[in-house]
Amino acid sequence: MTSSLPAVPRRALLVIDVQNDFMPGGALAVPGGDLILPAVNALLRQDFDVRIASRDWHPENHVSFVPQGGDWPVHCVAGTQGADFSPRLDQSRLSHIVHKGLDPACDSYSAFFDNDQRHSTGLDALLRGLGVESVTICGLALDFCVAATARDARKLGFDTVIKRAACRGIAADDTICLSDLAALGIKIDAT
Structure with missing residues (x-):
């Protein structure tokens, strides 16, 4: 007689917005944003x-941009160098990429939904389709995305x-x- 072991929950790492425009010198730099890269790459391994x-x-005319009356400088415009991942991010270990903030009329902080909570990025369906039950999150900016x-x-x-050592926020505290x-x-994991 054989016994079946319970299925082990599948785990996903979500790396949030480690992009050039959020790095020092970028259009919307997160203070110390580059300092998380060793920790993020360690998580990827x-x-x-x-x-x-x-x-x-983002499209060029995104509602969040100052020229359209928004709060943020123009950043992460689709297809630009600012929207590219940091070259120091080990992209070879990524299995999927999710794009967000595509709707010119609505911002999207979450990797799951636009801020209006009506439009999905497809991440939830992707995770469920892969049998994921647990997510570990790192990236930029801690206090927003x-x-x-x-x-x-x-x-x-x-x-x-949330892996605290692999995140940085815009606010100092x-x-x-x-x-x-x-x-x-x-769960906030300080490591």
Whole structure:
């Protein structure tokens, strides 16, 4: 008689917006954004079943840009060098790329949905199709796109971990942001 072992939950690494425009010298630089690259690349070498990167992929006339009345400088325009991943990111280990912020009329912080929560990027369906139950998140910026992605992942039922050492935020103090995320059941891993 054989016994069947329970299936091991599949784990995904989500690398959020490690793009040139968010690096020092970029159009919307995250302070110390480049300092996370060794930690992100180390995560990419770990034993995840799936490694997915998101990237902003905005049209030139995106609503979030200052010339259109938005809050942000023009950044991560689709097909430009600023929208490319940092050349120091080990892209060879990525299995999938998800584009976000494509709708000129709505921004998209989360790698799952536009900010209006009506338009999906397809990430949820991709993860479910691959049998993923747990996501570990790293990248830029902790207090915007990483946090929004983590909130949506948790809301969608994924076990969610943020790797703090592989993230940087725009705000100098991330204590409140991390406390709010932890209160939602998101694990904050300091390593």
